[in-house]
Amino acid sequence: MKKIFSLVLTVAVSVLLTSCGKGTAIAPKTTGISFVADMEFFENKCVASVNVKENGDTKAEIISPDSIKGLSFIFSGGDATVRYLGLEYKYDMAAQPSGAAVSYLYEMLKDASCDGRQISFDDGRFYTDGRISKTKYRMYFGATGLPISACDGENNFKISFKNAAITDGM
Secondary structure: OHHHHHHHHHHHHHHHHHHHEEEEEOOOOOOOEEEEEEEOOOOEEEEOOOOOOOOOOOOEEEEEEEHHHHOOEEOOOEEEEEEOOOOEEEEEEEHOOOHHHHHHHHHHHHHHHHOOOOEEEEEEEEEEEEEOOOEEEEEEOOOOOOEEEEEOOOOOOEEEEEEEEEEEOO
16 A cells, blocks of 8 residues: 555656646637736836637727727737727738737737647746747736736736636627
């Protein structure tokens, strides 16, 4: 009995020690969700209410600061639409400069949802590393796969995902 217990204990400890920092079984949940995005982009701050459909189509509406409250962005595939005060402007995402915080958020979520995405666990947190154009980013996830926070490699862009919830098809 002692030999079996020792064998089981040895195997369990070996598995725990070899899994640190390696890939995990969680899958990032970046579609079919809603959340409030608290974003800081080159010292500019804004808060947006975001809904990402299961197919990746995304709507983000600025709720703070008051000077741009109500500004909304709708992303679908490679197209984007901006709406504000009854005006609407459509543009091609490929032509968008890399300085728009909400566009960067959309691209990050889209990249993090790629099949086969490696999720690592280190220092008590799940994360994935990715790249958008020439910019590296790291996104952190909870044990459920919902996003918690993200930042780019130079910390010029930071986001906190608040009140993240699965909506699936809403």
